[in-house]
Amino acid sequence: MEQDLFLATTSLENFWDKNSNNGVFLGEWCKLYSERRSYENLNWNTLEYIWKDEKEIDEGIMYCESVYQNILKKLYIALNTFHNINKDLRYWDVLLKPWLLPYIQIIHDKYRHIKLAEKKYNNIYTFTLCNNEYSFVNTPNMFLQNVVNNDIYNLQLYSQIIKFLNIKSDDIKYKYEKNNLIITYKxxxxxxxxxxxxxxxxxxxxxxxxxxxxxxxxxxxxxxxxxxxxxxxxxxxxxxxAYDIKVDKKIDLLKRKTIFNKILFDDEFSNLVFETLVYNFPSIYLEGFLDFRGKVLKxxxxxxxxxxxxxxxxxxxxxxxxxxxxxxxxxxxxxxxxxxxxxxxxxxxxxxxxxxxxxxxxxxxxxxxxxxxxxxxYSSKSIDFMKYENIVLVMTVMPRYFYRYMYCEESSKIVDYIENTKVFLQNFNLKERLVIRPYMQDYQWSIKDRLLEVSKDLKFDNHTNYYKQIKNARIVIFDHMHTGYLETLSVNIPTVIIIPQNIYYFRESAKPYIQLLKDANILFENPLEAAEFVEIVYSNVASWWQSDNVQNAREEFCYRYARTSxxxxxxxxxxxxxxxxxxxxxxx
Known part of the structure; x- marks a missing residue:
């Protein structure tokens, strides 16, 4: 008889069956680097991350948008009835989409990975959170903060999905401090x-x-x-x-079940989304809606x-x-x-x-x-970058848990992102000139500790003012493409960008401009080539950066993606x- 396989959905070890010799982690979010001795001894596998595949992201985005549109058509009628008002679809679309669409994507991510585990491994079982331990949220911001920072809240979402799918599970009692649901703006x-x-x-x-x-x-x-x-x-x-507003309304679980459990859809996932809303729908749109709306109108x-x-x-x-x-x-x-x-x-x-x-x-x-x-x-002054010796490496980070579809490093792909930066550091011979600026938050990835595996002599500084730091550098290196590189390109600071292969995917209209950066040796997809290039130009950065080819590429890219005046x-x-x-x- 085939042995049951334990599925770990969280990094909370209370919800791991450590007596099982046959287990799998649902994703990298389950494995804290700081606690690696705990899971390395288990010798469990880790499920592959679905969203490393460009086509999967494409299809996920389109599917979740269609689910959103179908759900909104029924949800706005239910909300109008509940609040005894008559607001049109556009009203509720403006109010809800910034939260509801990412919410659907978050549930879809968890649903897809659980379904993948169920398909790949027979006889899976897991530990779930008791229903009476579930938390509610008052605003979209509270929901988002819970998703990106809170293991127990993500476990709640996984538990709801697992129970909906009737996957074998045992509830575990877990006492923790619940969210304060008073809506307060000051x-x-x-x-x-x-x-x-x-x-x-x-x-x-x-x-x-x-x-x-x-x-x-x-x-x-x-x-x-x-x-x-x-x-x-x-x-x-x-x-x-930003005004003083306070709304204190109690959650009415019975009414929530009446609203969200009576509406049915033709597909499993949409029904799942609606059922999870019983606990996860922000109270500002339900119990606290009329009070908050009334105060805003005044x-x-x-x-x-x-x-x-x-x-x-x-x-x-x-x-x-x-x-x-x-x-x-x-x-x-x-x-x-x-x-x-x-x-x-x-x-x-x-x-x-x-x-x-x-x-x-x-x-x-x-x-x-x-x-x-x-x-x-960003600056009207010309910067004499050659008088500075520092090379600044600006890093990013994303939460361990998926919180929306992205064509860049996020969730489990952060492990690949960190490894890419480590490869750069391992092959970079100017470490004495290098200052690494980690992101202010770490989300328990332990990025600094992971990089120190390369060298114990690495220097880190994210306390110095960011703008002072980049303006006092000879070269600024970004291992990602978010906002910072636009600022350095606009100010005409020598900039090198390193991105991992097969993580970033650009729209067709952007590809010629991405190629401009590659041709000018500003953008690299190979960390070894980037390390070698920075070493070569360091002693005479101006010969590269102030060349016609580089300046033309920089100006053309900035005119389209960072136009300043x-x-x-x-x-x-x-x-x-x-x-x-x-x-x-x-x-x-």
Whole structure:
């Protein structure tokens, strides 16, 4: 008789059957490097990661979007009935998609890996969390923080799926501190002062207004706010929509079951998603909805015809409620936030933001409802990089658990990413000049300890101001393509980018520009070649970086993906005045 195989879904060892000689880890998230002695002795296998396959990502994205559309059509009717209101599909789409689409993707990832384990191994069994130990969440942000940081919450999601699929499992009691479900938003004195001054100045000096919420001005942000305000005669009202709001409503599990268990779909996965919503649907959209909505409607928010943000949609519920309530009267404009956007084959935040907005501003590339808006220059000073000796290696990291589809390093692919960087370090002979800047969070990957396997003499520094660090470097190396490399390219700091093969996948329109970076020896997919190249050019970086070939490639790439201007404030003013004029004509 074939022996049952134990399936470990978590790094929590209370939920491992260590007496089993026959086991498999569902993914790399189960195996903490700091606890490697615990699992190395078990000699269990690890299931392959589905999303290393480009085609699987393609199909997963399309499938989850179709599931979202089908679920929303039924969910918005159920929510209208529950709240005794009559909001249209667009209202609920604006409010829910930034959370619900990634939620569906998260459940899909877990579902697919469990189904793969079930298919690959016969007679699997596992340990699950007791239902009465499940946590609820109050906001999308609480949900996301639990997914990226909390093993027990991910175990809850796995447990729900395993029980839905009737896979053999035993419940384990596990006491832990549950989430505080009081919804609390507070403003800072600094934000409130800026809001008051901005509103008063606009009322005195300008008959029009553009409401600006979290514009994501990074370096010298206050100076940029002042420049834009003064040059526009206070057209822009800066209000991050951070107000004092408190909602304390108890979870009604019986009503949740009534809502989510009575609606059925034709496919297994959609039914699974709806069933998991009983515990995972944020209370701000259910028990706390009417109270929170009512308080948002009473806030003294400046009534404007145009609203702009680059960073509020994914975490500011006041912003989402306000735009959902007023989308018919508002021109919703949103700005790109992140260096992957425009380059990735598909970028989920980009897709959600495009759906959310009437006008989407990019760093230079084009899309259907997109416009190009110049970004502030990161520095107006020429940098004499040859007077510096340091080489700065800027790293990234992603959570151990999947939290949306990406064509880059994430979840289990982080192990490949780390190994790629280790190969670079093993073959790099200028380590005495190298300063490694790890990401501020580590998500229990123990990246520093893993890299120290290469050399105990490696230097790490993520406390020095980032902009000071990159401006005081001879060469800046990125082992990823997120936002930082756009900043160094824009400032004309010598930049080398190393990305692992078969992890990044770019859209067709971006591939010629990626090739420009490769031809200029800025972008490498081979860490050995990158190490050798940096060593060769280090003593005379200018001969490479200031060559016509490199500068032409840099300028052409930046013009499309990191377009900046010293006159950016005037460009913004012109653009938003045009939007206001077009809106006035359309409504006349």
């Amino acid at each position: 403003f800072s004195k600094k934000e409130n002062f800026l809001r008051i001054i901005s509103k008063i100045a606009n009322k005195i000096a300008n008959k029009n207004s553009v409401l600006v919420v979290s514009p994501y001005f990074k370096e010298n942000s206050l100076l940029k706010v002042m420049l834009l305000s003064l040059n526009s005669r206070f057209l822009f009202v800066f209000d991050n929509l 806030l003294p928010i400046k009534k404007s015809k145009v609203i702009y943000s680059a960073n509020a949609m994914h975490g500011n519920e006041i912003f989402k409620f306000y735009t959902a309530e007023n989308y018919r009267e508002l021109v919703i404009t949103y700005g790109q936030h992140g260096g992957n956007i425009g380059l990735d084959k598909v970028n989920i935040p980009e897709e959600i933001e495009m759906n959310f907005s009437d006008i989407y501003f990019t760093f230079g590339w084009g899309r259907a409802n997109g416009k190009i808006i110049y970004q502030p220059t 010293e006159n950016w404030a005037d460009e913004w003013i012109k653009e938003f005045n045009t939007i206001l004029e077009e809106n006035a004509r359309n409504n006349s």
